[in-house]
Each structure stands twice: as structure tokens, then as C-alpha cells.
Amino acid sequence: MTEDTSSFEATLTCAQTLDAADTLAHMRASFHIPKHSDGKDEIYLCGNSLGLQPQRSAEYVQRELNQWQKLGVKGHFSGDYPWMPYHEFLAEPMAELVGAKSSEVVVMNSLTVNLHLMMVSFYQPRLLKQCILIEQHAFPSDHYAAESQLIFHGFDPKEGLMLMRPRSHEATIRTEDILLRIDQHADTLALVLLPGVQYYTGEVLDMKAIVSKAHEYEIKVGLDLAHAVGNIPLELHDWGVDFAVWCSYKYLNSGPGSVAGCFVHERYHDDEMLKRFAGWWGHDKTTRFQMGDEFSPIKSAEGWQLSNPPILSLAAIRGSMDTFREAGGIQPLREKSIRLTGFLRFLLETRLSEQVDILTPSDTEAQGCQLSLEVNSEKRTGKEVFDWLEEQGVTCDWREPNVIRIAPVPLYNTFEDVYRFVDILEAAL
Numbered sequence: 001m002t003e004d005t006s007s008f009e010a011t012l013t014c015a016q017t018l019d020a021a022d023t024l025a026h027m028r029a030s031f032h033i034p035k036h037s038d039g040k041d042e043i044y045l046c047g048n049s050l051g052l053q054p055q056r057s058a059e060y061v062q063r064e065l066n067q068w069q070k071l072g073v074k075g076h077f078s079g080d081y082p083w084m085p086y087h088e089f090l091a092e093p094m095a096e097l098v099g100a101k102s103s104e105v106v107v108m109n110s111l112t113v114n115l116h117l118m119m120v121s122f123y124q125p126r127l128l129k130q131c132i133l134i135e136q137h138a139f140p141s142d143h144y145a146a147e148s149q150l151i152f153h154g155f156d157p158k159e160g161l162m163l164m165r166p167r168s169h170e171a172t173i174r175t176e177d178i179l180l181r182i183d184q185h186a187d188t189l190a191l192v193l194l195p196g197v198q199y200y201t202g203e204v205l206d207m208k209a210i211v212s213k214a215h216e217y218e219i220k221v222g223l224d225l226a227h228a229v230g231n232i233p234l235e236l237h238d239w240g241v242d243f244a245v246w247c248s249y250k251y252l253n254s255g256p257g258s259v260a261g262c263f264v265h266e267r268y269h270d271d272e273m274l275k276r277f278a279g280w281w282g283h284d285k286t287t288r289f290q291m292g293d294e295f296s297p298i299k300s301a302e303g304w305q306l307s308n309p310p311i312l313s314l315a316a317i318r319g320s321m322d323t324f325r326e327a328g329g330i331q332p333l334r335e336k337s338i339r340l341t342g343f344l345r346f347l348l349e350t351r352l353s354e355q356v357d358i359l360t361p362s363d364t365e366a367q368g369c370q371l372s373l374e375v376n377s378e379k380r381t382g383k384e385v386f387d388w389l390e391e392q393g394v395t396c397d398w399r400e401p402n403v404i405r406i407a408p409v410p411l412y413n414t415f416e417d418v419y420r421f422v423d424i425l426e427a428a429l
């Protein structure tokens with residue numbers, strides 16, 4: 001399905017009409033919008049890299065600093081949001097965003113750390129069944145993590161890492177090709193590790209189809225949802241995903257380097273055969289402080305925790321979760337996102353089709369907020385265009401070798417932002 005563009009016109013008036021009709025337009029006021037040097041709001045189209053700060057986050061963080069000042073160690077047990085169970089306040093709203101039960105979600109560590117912890121449990125290679133399928137040009141951290149796990153288990157990554165690439169002359173990977181690859185290599189595959197949304201092209205993969213195919217052969221599926229969470233609706237529990245990891249600083253607006261999320265399907269919560277790297281915060285809460293030597297894991301995703309978490313960072317995540325709830329959750333945001341990104345595509349196709357190639361698939365099911373653009377101009381190289389955009393007050397991002405990523409975010413971007421961006425891009429070309 002492609003977006004219905006019949007109500008779109010390539011005019012500022014149309015952009016303003018779309019903003020006036022936008023039932024989520026008020027959400028922009030719940031964020032701090034960075035200012036350009038001319039004093040006006042930046043055209044911030046970079047929420048896929050670092051989401052903007054919700055207005056309430058500073059208050060939530062300050063509140064925990066105050067608790068620490070006034071209460072010291074007693075802050076673990078006092079007030080409306082005591083630190084001891086603080087991460088538990090985040091499980092439910094986070095689970096809503098990823099389509100999981102609260103018990104399947106825990107907020108801990110950072111994305112790559114969680115990826116390793118999950119692979120310790122879910123990548124159990126055997127001789128002749130050791131391969132990990134990832135995409136060619138996966139986010140480097142995912143590539144390094146998978147490769148180092150192979151080495152850790154004594155395998156040669158050249159043989160063990162199976163790379164999924166698009167067909168020649170195509171920018172994105174076809175789901176049918178992934179399914180076929182799984183069919184063909186079922187005997188040797190131990191784990192499929194793929195993104196929900198590919199960071200470079202913005203392509204949304206058909207996660208449900210991939211999980212169900214891999215499970216025909218008892219191959220585990222792990223998802224990296226760095227670019228998917230807070231962007232598109234997810235159904236991790238119903239799809240039967242084995243594990244998933246995501247960061248909270250992109251579409252989740254929880255601040256640079258903030259604590260990450262992790263999903264473990266409930267069918268594993270009581271599985272004593274699973275190996276894991278353990279820490280005291282994963283130990284049964286009722287006996288944790290007896291400080292015994294025998295590890296008894298919590299029977300939920302929390303059983304994978306290692307350490308007591310950084311509360312100031314969790315407070316910022318709580319600010320973000322409340323902001324998502326204020327907007328009514330991911331469904332209405334996704335509806336606006338399809339319109340907003342659809343308007344961006346419409347403007348690019350009507351005004352700049354000669355100079356701009358859009359790598360992201362046009363099927364609405366296969367795209368989220370982000371469009372990845374390759375520009376062809378006699379006047380400027382892609383990188384020069386990007387630098388020029390920055391000078392004009394557009395914040396977006398550049399990915400080597402040749403892509404400008406543009407991500408209008410339904411929580412705080414406007415149709416007018418999108419319109420003005422295309423105007424400035426046209427001037428650059």
C-alpha cells in the first residue's frame with residue numbers, strides 16, 4: 001500500500017492546513033526545540049539519531065537529585081518513586097510500545113551490552129549449526145557483537161557470519177529473500193539477528209514473517225529495534241520473537257546514552273537450561289539481600305539484570321514514557337507519521353525527482369518516519385548539500401558513503417517543517 005496523496009499539494013498553505021488539522025500538533029509544546037542562530041526554531045529532522053528533550057524530563061531528573069540530597073540512601077525506599085523498584089515503573093509503558101507483557105521487558109544497560117547478554121543465552125551454537133544471519137552493512141556494533149560471539153565460541157566468523165544483502169541494483173532487502181535464505185541454510189543457522197527498521201535505508205522488515213519462518217526450523221530470532229521502537233507499532237509477544245534489544249535515545253527521547261530496553265519472551269522465563277551471565281540485580285528479589293552465593297533468577301526479563309540501574313537516566317525515560325502516553329500511544333503517532341513522511345515523499349517526488357533518489361521503500365508498511373536520500377547534483381556533493389542544510393538551520397544526518405537521513409517525528413515535527421526542509425533542499429540543488 002502506498003500513501004494516499006490526493007489531499008496533498010506542494011504548497012506552504014497545504015502544509016499549514018495539514019498542521020491545523022493535526023490532532024497531535026499540541027504535542028510539540030511538550031518538547032524543547034533547539035534554536036538556530038537566527039533565533040528561530042531549528043528544522044529538527046534528526047529524532048532517529050537523538051530525540052529531543054521532553055519538557056517534563058528535567059523536572060523528573062531534578063526530583064531524584066532532590067531525593068538524593070534530602071534522603072541519601074533512604075531514597076531507595078521513600079517517596080512516590082523509590083529507587084529500589086524504579087525500573088519497574090518503566091516496564092509497563094515500555095511494554096506497551098513494543099507489544100509485550102510487562103514481565104517480558106526490562107530497562108537496563110545499553111543496547112550493545114544487552115545484545116551480548118541476549119546472545120549468551122540465545123546463541124547456543126553447535127558444530128555444523130553455528131551460523132548467525134545478519135544483514136550486510138548492519139549497524140557496526142551489531143556486526144562486531146555477532147562476530148565476537150562467534151569467535152568467543154571458537155568459530156571462524158568468515159564461515160559463521162552469513163550476510164544478507166539486497167539484490168544487485170536494489171537498495172533494500174526483500175523479505176522473500178530473507179525467508180528463502182533461512183529455508184536454504186536452516187541446517188547451519190543458529191540465530192537470525194536483524195533490525196526492525198534498517199538504520200541506513202529506513203526499511204521496515206517483516207518481522208512477523210521472519211520469526212515464523214525461522215521457528216519452523218527452531219532457529220532463534222533476535223531483533224535490534226534501535227530504529228523501530230517509538231517509530232512503528234510492534235507485537236513482540238504475539239510474533240513470538242525470542243529476544244529484542246533497543247536504545248532509548250533515538251525515537252524514545254530519553255537523552256544521550258540513556259539506558260536501553262530488552263525483551264525476553266515469556267516462554268524462557270522459567271527455562272533452567274538457558275545459560276546466562278548473572279548479576280545480583282537479576283536475583284530473586286525476596287532473597288537478594290540475604291547475600292547468598294546461590295543464584296536464583298527472577299522469573300521474568302528482570303532475571304537478566306546485572307546491576308542496580310542509574311536512576312537519573314531512568315527518570316528521563318519516565319519523562320519520555322509519560323509523554324508517549326500523553327500522545328495516546330504509538331497508534332495515533334503512527335497514523336500521523338504515515339501522513340507526515342508521506343507528505344515529505346510527495347514533495348520530494350513532485351519537486352525534486354530528478355535530483356533526489358529515495359532509498360526507503362514506498363510501501364507504507366515498509367517505512368517508518370525516516371526517508372534516506374541520495375542526492376545527485378552538478379552543483380554540490382552529497383556531503384556539501386548536507387553541510388549547507390545545517391547552515392540553513394536544518395538538523396538531519398549524514399551517513400557514509402552517500403546518504404542524508406531525514407526523519408520527521410510525529411511527536412514534535414510539523415508539516416511545515418517538512419515543507420521548509422524541501423524548500424531549502426531545492427535551493428541547495
Ligand SMILES: *Cc1c(COP(=O)(O)O)cnc(C)c1O
Nearest residue numbers: 110111112139141199224226247
Ligand atoms: C543506534 C544503534 C545502536 C547503538 O548501540 P549503543 O550500544 O546504544 O551504542 C546499535 N545498533 C543499531 C542498529 C543502532 O541503530
